Amino acid sequence: MFVDILLPNHLNQAFTYRVPEGLRVGVGDYVLVPFAGRMLPAVVWGEGSGDVASNKIKPIAEALTHLPPMPAGMREFVERAARYTLSPRGAVLKMCLPSFAALHVPTARERAASFAPVCYTPPSLTDAQAVASDTLKSTVGARFSVSVLDGVTGSGKTEVYFDAMAGALAAGKQVLVLLPEIALSVQWLSRFEARFGTRPHIWHSSISPAQRKHTWRAIVRGEAQVVVGARSALFLPYANVGMVVVDEEHEATFKQDDGVMYHARDMAVMKAHIEKIPVVLASATPSLETWHNVQQKKYQLISLPKRYTGVELPQVQLVDMRQETLGRGDFLAKSLMDSVVQAMADGKQALLFLNRRGYAPLMLCQHCGHRFECKSCSAWLVQHKHAPRLSCHHCGHAEMVPKACPACGSEEKLQAVGPGIERIAEEIARRIPDARVAVLSSDNESHDEVQQVLAAMQNGELDVLIGTQLIAKGHHFPKLRVVGVVDADLGLEGGDPRAVERTYQVLHQIGGRAGREEERGLVFIQTYAPTHPVMKALAAGERDALMELELKMRKVAHMPPFSRLANVLIDGTDERTVLTEARRLASVAPNHPKLRVLGPAPAPLYRLKNRFRVRILLQADRALDMQHLVVAWLEEAKPARAVHIKVDVDPYHFM
DNA sequence: AGCACGCCGACT
DNA sequence: GTCGGCGTGCTC
Numbered sequence: 001m002f003v004d005i006l007l008p009n010h011l012n013q014a015f016t017y018r019v020p021e022g023l024r025v026g027v028g029d030y031v032l033v034p035f036a037g038r039m040l041p042a043v044v045w046g047e048g049s050g051d052v053a054s055n056k057i058k059p060i061a062e063a064l065t066h067l068p069p070m071p072a073g074m075r076e077f078v079e080r081a082a083r084y085t086l087s088p089r090g091a092v093l094k095m096c097l098p099s100f101a102a103l104h105v106p107t108a109r110e111r112a113a114s115f116a117p118v119c120y121t122p123p124s125l126t127d128a129q130a131v132a133s134d135t136l137k138s139t140v141g142a143r144f145s146v147s148v149l150d151g152v153t154g155s156g157k158t159e160v161y162f163d164a165m166a167g168a169l170a171a172g173k174q175v176l177v178l179l180p181e182i183a184l185s186v187q188w189l190s191r192f193e194a195r196f197g198t199r200p201h202i203w204h205s206s207i208s209p210a211q212r213k214h215t216w217r218a219i220v221r222g223e224a225q226v227v228v229g230a231r232s233a234l235f236l237p238y239a240n241v242g243m244v245v246v247d248e249e250h251e252a253t254f255k256q257d258d259g260v261m262y263h264a265r266d267m268a269v270m271k272a273h274i275e276k277i278p279v280v281l282a283s284a285t286p287s288l289e290t291w292h293n294v295q296q297k298k299y300q301l302i303s304l305p306k307r308y309t310g311v312e313l314p315q316v317q318l319v320d321m322r323q324e325t326l327g328r329g330d331f332l333a334k335s336l337m338d339s340v341v342q343a344m345a346d347g348k349q350a351l352l353f354l355n356r357r358g359y360a361p362l363m364l365c366q367h368c369g370h371r372f373e374c375k376s377c378s379a380w381l382v383q384h385k386h387a388p389r390l391s392c393h394h395c396g397h398a399e400m401v402p403k404a405c406p407a408c409g410s411e412e413k414l415q416a417v418g419p420g421i422e423r424i425a426e427e428i429a430r431r432i433p434d435a436r437v438a439v440l441s442s443d444n445e446s447h448d449e450v451q452q453v454l455a456a457m458q459n460g461e462l463d464v465l466i467g468t469q470l471i472a473k474g475h476h477f478p479k480l481r482v483v484g485v486v487d488a489d490l491g492l493e494g495g496d497p498r499a500v501e502r503t504y505q506v507l508h509q510i511g512g513r514a515g516r517e518e519e520r521g522l523v524f525i526q527t528y529a530p531t532h533p534v535m536k537a538l539a540a541g542e543r544d545a546l547m548e549l550e551l552k553m554r555k556v557a558h559m560p561p562f563s564r565l566a567n568v569l570i571d572g573t574d575e576r577t578v579l580t581e582a583r584r585l586a587s588v589a590p591n592h593p594k595l596r597v598l599g600p601a602p603a604p605l606y607r608l609k610n611r612f613r614v615r616i617l618l619q620a621d622r623a624l625d626m627q628h629l630v631v632a633w634l635e636e637a638k639p640a641r642a643v644h645i646k647v648d649v650d651p652y653h654f655m
Numbered sequence: 656a657g658c659a660c661g662c663c664g665a666c667t
Numbered sequence: 668g669t670c671g672g673c674g675t676g677c678t679c
Contacts, residue, residue, distance in 0.1 A: 657677105657678095658676105658677090658678090659675105659676090659677085659678105660674105660675085660676085660677100661673105661674095661675090662672105662673105662674095663671105663672085663673105664670105664671095664672085665669100665670090665672105666668105666669085666670085667668090667669080
């Protein structure tokens, strides 16, 4: 007897194995098999296909009978996710089996380590929350539905979906909650604990191997009732999942950009569809795709209009930087500086947001115009002062700042151009000498150090915190009055089709940090384009009007959600090979009336880590089976092995 | 993706 | 003669 087995490797193909005498295996069973000289865990995927030479076929080494088989819905999810993302099925299966050790028979001690039963605390919901919760609870059951929980920060979205989760849990189902950055959500966990009286199972890239093992087993056995995790938690083989929540569904971190390139929100909807269960997408600033689906009546909208504390949303002021006269090396407008000073005088705090690490994004020689560029990437070197050096933010290369210009030899002529957060900190120190200032970005040494800075801000030991996106979410600073966006136009540069949507989302979220308790917050948005629709929408709090406008623009440009894109990235070490191969591939690209082939064109980072990168963009009608055409195209074209080809379906980042 | 196999240039 | 460069093909 033979069975086909899928292995957690990079291959799409299942392999045929012989079932030894006395062994009973069925579809979905976990097994150990010899493969390419190694023993690998794998999953029985179907009956033996029978067209393999019998001398090649090896026997299954072991059936892992202590584990319940992978459910049919889970196997279908692997199949469909692989087909959608154009990834090998084995690569998707690998995301389901993250721990080799977890598959072995647990020791007695491991079996004993169980967790406490759930004791519920009755929720106390406002009227608006109760209405929303009732609507959401009515979706719980064996039926597919997508609900969009739309409410500003502080409107109590979390409590509302907790309440619906309780319904699914009471029915004996597992609930999965996906969060953008679990590591930073201490606050989320304590709210969960307050509501459910226990801790959920946690899943993200940096949990310990022991936790990984324990949690995976609890998930496959159905013992883990609530799992909260980053996007990778979606692919775990849940025994009986009854509900999926995607919180902050608009977040770009749900999109995985290497290996299997998937969007966890979209895959969550696919998963819920397969399992016939409800999925909840929660956000204060829903993505345009989600918004469009609400309008198309595919998704149900549940709105939570107000902050439950009753404190008004912050007052947003646009600062027209064209009208400002700034001192040399200054980047902060007078109105913003005055408010920071006033806040300090009143015992309040300020937060300055700039999505740029380091001191200055570019260093140039004032004498000859020489710019410091990375030797392996098409990118400028960023000047850092805290750890003094010039560094490439794409490959990690760093060098010392020279005394003289390497091109013309001039000394004292090297100039920092533009601000990074370190330079803004320097400006605050210069203009408000008694301010207690800190900067926060991924450059901070360790997780502990980041937590220390955040704690200092929470305890009022800092006056001004300056940071990158790292400070945008999850934190609650009771004394924060002023939020300043140093360069609101930054995200609009560079031709990203989602720039408008993303700028609104990020700036809205940052602004939402201000004035969450006693008083109304103040948000200053420094821009050179104060008449831009995004800026006007932020100032007026007119999100929906901006969404409508942006939808119109996307429709005219035939961009998502009115079309679908696939980004075909061709890269390699030899520039000429990459260019000729890209041209050849484009010339034999699918010729279909519902598909446009754009390019080849140099990718935004043409050179990255000494590889040359060219892209072909496919733009297809939504109804078209684009994946099918792409597979046929690349199989027919047989790309040279000297180049790598990556296809990103529904790309989010165009780098 | 790894890893082995195999066919050509540089050096002992 | 041998070492080792990386192009090509396979993994049940």
